[in-house]
Amino acid sequence: MSGDMRELKIEAARAALGQVTDGMRLGIGTGSTAEEFVRLLAARVAEGFSVIGVPTSERTARLCVELGVPLTTLDETPALDLTIDGADEVGPGLALIKGGGGALLREKIVAAASRRMVVIADKSKMVETLGQFPLPVEVNAFGLRATMLAIESAAQALGLSGPLAVRQAGEKPFETDGGHLIVDASFGRIRDPRALSNALHAIPGVVEHGLFLDLADTAFIAGDGGVRTVGLSE
Numbered sequence: 001m002s003g004d005m006r007e008l009k010i011e012a013a014r015a016a017l018g019q020v021t022d023g024m025r026l027g028i029g030t031g032s033t034a035e036e037f038v039r040l041l042a043a044r045v046a047e048g049f050s051v052i053g054v055p056t057s058e059r060t061a062r063l064c065v066e067l068g069v070p071l072t073t074l075d076e077t078p079a080l081d082l083t084i085d086g087a088d089e090v091g092p093g094l095a096l097i098k099g100g101g102g103a104l105l106r107e108k109i110v111a112a113a114s115r116r117m118v119v120i121a122d123k124s125k126m127v128e129t130l131g132q133f134p135l136p137v138e139v140n141a142f143g144l145r146a147t148m149l150a151i152e153s154a155a156q157a158l159g160l161s162g163p164l165a166v167r168q169a170g171e172k173p174f175e176t177d178g179g180h181l182i183v184d185a186s187f188g189r190i191r192d193p194r195a196l197s198n199a200l201h202a203i204p205g206v207v208e209h210g211l212f213l214d215l216a217d218t219a220f221i222a223g224d225g226g227v228r229t230v231g232l233s234e
């Protein structure tokens, strides 16, 4: 990652930190942008700021522990004030593609348990139509081929097609924190994300997918000219 790109992620994360107030119960996202947020948050915590966070992945949990950000679980704290997370794509109406890091299931559970979700990203993530980034679909390993066929035909019924790939980690299939697999679906432009979301949810082997609809209410998008606040109407 270039230094400039990292700087943009830090700027977006800093803007999101401005939304965090003392005593908040936070959902803490996953990925390189969310990690910049954790670093900034940890510095505030070291100054005496009091927050408690639910991490959306084991990776984020490790970083929080390392940097001294106090953690809880969603079972102990089932209602959160604010989730801050990155995204792979940010489309109109703050529809998102997430899961490039494989954390989409916990990310979606945590975001849905939060009163608000704020997205932090650099400007390269903003798109007019979702789908250039392959859509991550988390699936049960049982019946993988049947599930892949079902995904293919559900997509076809919506006029979508393209290769499906089981995500790999070196020689082996990538395994999520929940012990599932990820199928990356390169469908190209997803003109009706809601219809695709519903169709994927109807497939028994699909655990969850990376389309985040009606979850985020604000995005902080960092570009060369500064950080732009994007709301639901944009």
Ligand SMILES: O=C[C@H](O)[C@H](O)[C@H](O)COP(=O)(O)O
Binding pocket: 029, 030, 031, 032, 033, 034, 085, 086, 087, 088, 097, 098, 099, 100, 101, 102, 103, 104, 107
């Ligand atoms: O599973 C991973 C997450 O959805 C990430 O938030 C997403 O992939 C964006 O990550 P990054 O900030 O590293 O681009």
